[in-house]
Structure formats: structure tokens, C-alpha cells
Amino acid sequence: MSDDNETIRQEAPTRRDYVKYGGAVVGGGLLAGCTGDGGGDSSGDDTSAEETEPEDESYSVTMEPVGEVEFEEPPETWIPYTGDYADMGVALGRADGLEAIGVSARFGAHLYEELPDVSVEKDDLTELYDEGTGKEVFYELDADLHVVDPNFMINRLEWSEDDVEEIRENVAPWFGNTVFTQVYDWHDYRYYSLYEAFEKLSEVFGEEERYEAFQAYHDEVLERVRSRLPDEGPDIAILVPAETPPESYYPYRIGAGTQSKQWRDLEVGDALAENDVVDAQAGGGTIDYETLLDIDPDAIAVRIEGEISDEHFQSNIVDHLEDHDVASDLSAVQDGRVFYAGQTYQGPIIHLFQLEMAARGVYPDEFGDEELFDRQRVADIVNGDA
Structure with missing residues (x-):
């Protein structure tokens, strides 16, 4: 899989495609929570070529069940399905890149009206669910990242594994873990607390400082x-x-x-x-x-x-x-x-x-x-x- 990933990078060297295909490092481990190795054998690389290539600023973030997802730059446009991840992205200052939501009524964006200079116009978001959720809308939106547990797509929205893999390969990676409940029998891998999942997303967006500020204030409020x-x-x-x-x-x-x-x-x-x-x-x-x-x-x-x-x-x-x-x-x-x-x-x-x-x-x-x-x-x- 690493060799395939290198070929993709050579053929599509733009920022958009780096983000889109970075998730390919997880390969077949996408649904099982396995972690990919993130690269191939570089022992035969030409030294002079290394000296002329720009510095590699790629990074990876690991989360079950998707494993290790690699990025060249933080994603600009992103799609969550559930309001918990939508709210996390807004908290990280990424509201401008939010393109869609599963069911708009289940995203409490109206609460932002009490926050100065914070808002999300839900009417501007594409609603993904319309008597089901098809693949076509993901192609149309062409986002940099899908902040969704792929197993949620399979077990709750009746996608196939092939559907999930198709969108990952042709559009953008999946990154997420179903965290709002722990009663689903198909969720047999690690769960994350709200702030554990929030921290993972902050690493994807490169917004660790905002995460740390929220964590500190949350602890302060909860203690009081x-x-x-x-x-x-x-x-x-x-x-x-x-x-x-x-x-x-x-x-x-x-x-x-x-x-x-x-x-x-x-x-x-x-x-x-x-x-x-x-x-x-x-x-x-x-x-x-x-x-x-x-x-x-x-x-x-x-x-x-x-x-x-x-x-x-x-x-x-x-x-x-x-x-x-x-x-x-x-x-x-x-x-x-x-x-x-x-x-x-x-x-x-x-x-x-x-x-x-x-x-x-x-x-x-x-x-x-x-x-x-x-x-x-x-x-x-x-x-x-x-």
C-alpha cells in the first residue's frame, strides 16, 4: 500500500490532493482499527535528490477505527455527520470550512447565538440525510476530510465497505469514532471521551492551542x-x-x-x-x-x-x-x-x-x-x- 501511496503523491502533488489521499496509508486497516506504516522503504533514495526536494512537512494522526491518517497540510473543507464533531470543529475555529451535516436539526448551532462573533448558518450547510445518504453528495461537496466513523456509515447508514473505500480513495479520508453512545454491538474497538476525540481533531487541524484552552476552561467550570x-x-x-x-x-x-x-x-x-x-x-x-x-x-x-x-x-x-x-x-x-x-x-x-x-x-x-x-x-x- 505504501508504494501505491507514493505513486499517488507523484501524480497529484497539489495541496488538495495531498490532503485527499493522505488517508491511503491505512489501507485495509480502515475499518478494523489497524495502523498503517505510513511509508515505504527509502533505503535506495538518491542523496542528491533528497537535497533538492522541499522539506517534508507531512504529519499523521491516529484514531481508531481508521488507524493512521496522513496529511500534508491541515484540511480546509470538512464534513462531519453528527453534531458532536461539527461542534468540535467550530470550537477549533474551523467553522468557515464546515460544508455539511447529517441532519441539521440535530446540530445545536443555535446556541452559538449567545457567543459574541461566533456563528454557523445551518441553512448554508448541505444536509446529508434525505431518506438515506448516498455517495453522490460526497463527490459533489469534494471536501478535504470526512469527520465520520466509517463504521457508522456502514452500520447506521447501510453503506458497504466498498462504498466507504471508494469515497476514501476518490474524495478524502475518513477520520472519526462514534462516541455519542456506547450501546452499539458493532462498536468493538476503543471509545474516546468527548475531550479525547476533541484532542484528536485538534491535531488534524493543527489547533492544539485552542484545544488546550478549552480543556483548561472546561476543567475550571466543572470544578466550580x-x-x-x-x-x-x-x-x-x-x-x-x-x-x-x-x-x-x-x-x-x-x-x-x-x-x-x-x-x-x-x-x-x-x-x-x-x-x-x-x-x-x-x-x-x-x-x-x-x-x-x-x-x-x-x-x-x-x-x-x-x-x-x-x-x-x-x-x-x-x-x-x-x-x-x-x-x-x-x-x-x-x-x-x-x-x-x-x-x-x-x-x-x-x-x-x-x-x-x-x-x-x-x-x-x-x-x-x-x-x-x-x-x-x-x-x-x-x-x-x-
Whole structure:
């Protein structure tokens, strides 16, 4: 594979093609998490030729399951599928190169409106999912990098391994690991925490300083929040409505994926796991109010994708529960502890907003409507001013 890669470089020596074909070093290890050697035998190179060639500034970043991906320069245009990686790229100051997203409603870019001089116009992004995701859109966009776990494309979007390899060879490398949940049985390789995945992407873009600034501020915010938590937190149930207004819900456990980071940060109990309710992402079905009444969680966090107004949540969720013959008997409803849980996909920026939101919902007497992080400081990091 190394010899093939050298041939490609000789025939396509532009910056665009260097980025595009750099991922070829992983070869057949793309889906298995194997790491390529990144080059061939150079023992027969001519010394005089080495002296006249420009200095090689290539670099590589390794992440499972894609292995080692090589770059000549940081990619300029990039495509994530899920909002967690989109948010990571924005946090690294790379919003201008963001070209597309899997499902726009699942990318919480509206939260950036609270950050000075930080914005993403979702209407300008190509939506990759339209009753499926075909290869053609990847050819049309012709991005420098696909920030997607290739196994996600195969197991969730029904691509073949040949499809994945075709786009890698003809368009650009894949780089990513499905981190938002840890319930998929096909994900039998290493998982990364939110900040571990964020660090990997920062290495790809050459934005390690922004990553380090976010890491430091995240730790600072989390330490302050945790210092105010009670000795024991409530047991909560995270639910996604199956319809509006809801008569049933998809249950989501507080697992080890990045989608649940704010709940782990707040040290709450998982009412669903304690009652052996199967996670919806692991194949579990919906649960109704009778089942919820048997569980009777201390608090209910309702997750809804997209930009949800307070009025929408109050009228379609809270008021509905309070007026419902069965739901009105839930302790969480009677105690006024039903609150909005935010969205599934979060990178470092969205996580700070959702940590704040969750803290207010779980511990309203302690945090109220208080802002728990400095919007200007986050904006300064994004814009390279911190």
C-alpha cells in the first residue's frame, strides 16, 4: 500500500490532493482499527535528490477505527455527520470550512447565538440525510476530510465497505469514532471521551492551542459546578417523546457516551438503568406512562432535537403531563421537576450550554437561572483571542 501511496503523491502533488489521499496509508486497516506504516522503504533514495526536494512537512494522526491518517497540510473543507464533531470543529475555529451535516436539526448551532462573533448558518450547510445518504453528495461537496466513523456509515447508514473505500480513495479520508453512545454491538474497538476525540481533531487541524484552552476552561467550570452539588443527587429519567404531545417515550440511559456527559458531571442517578429499562439505541422499545409510574423517577429530563422554545416545551410537554390522567401522578410532575434535556450531540461548546441547562433543571434551588460559564471567554477561545 505504501508504494501505491507514493505513486499517488507523484501524480497529484497539489495541496488538495495531498490532503485527499493522505488517508491511503491505512489501507485495509480502515475499518478494523489497524495502523498503517505510513511509508515505504527509502533505503535506495538518491542523496542528491533528497537535497533538492522541499522539506517534508507531512504529519499523521491516529484514531481508531481508521488507524493512521496522513496529511500534508491541515484540511480546509470538512464534513462531519453528527453534531458532536461539527461542534468540535467550530470550537477549533474551523467553522468557515464546515460544508455539511447529517441532519441539521440535530446540530445545536443555535446556541452559538449567545457567543459574541461566533456563528454557523445551518441553512448554508448541505444536509446529508434525505431518506438515506448516498455517495453522490460526497463527490459533489469534494471536501478535504470526512469527520465520520466509517463504521457508522456502514452500520447506521447501510453503506458497504466498498462504498466507504471508494469515497476514501476518490474524495478524502475518513477520520472519526462514534462516541455519542456506547450501546452499539458493532462498536468493538476503543471509545474516546468527548475531550479525547476533541484532542484528536485538534491535531488534524493543527489547533492544539485552542484545544488546550478549552480543556483548561472546561476543567475550571466543572470544578466550580461540582463544588456546589449536594452529597446525593436525584434519580432521573432521560426520555425522548415518540410523538407530540407524547403518549410514549424512547428511553435513554445515562451511559458512558458523550451524549450523557453533563449528567455524569452532575452525579445524578439513572432511574431507567436501575429498573432495567433497555436503552432505545440498544434496541429498546418505547415506554408509556404506566411504566414510568412504576419507575417514578425523581426528575424527568425530556430530550428534543432542534431549537425548542420555552413556550413549546411548556405547552407540549409540561402542561400535557400535568393534565394527563396517569402522568399527573408522577412524582416528578407533581414536584415540578420536568425539564428540557437538550440534544444528543455535543462537542465542547454545546456541552457547556447543556451542562448549565442540566444543572438548572436538576438543582433549581442551587443554580436557578445563573450563567455557569463566561460566554465571552468561550468566544475568545474559538476566535483565537484567548
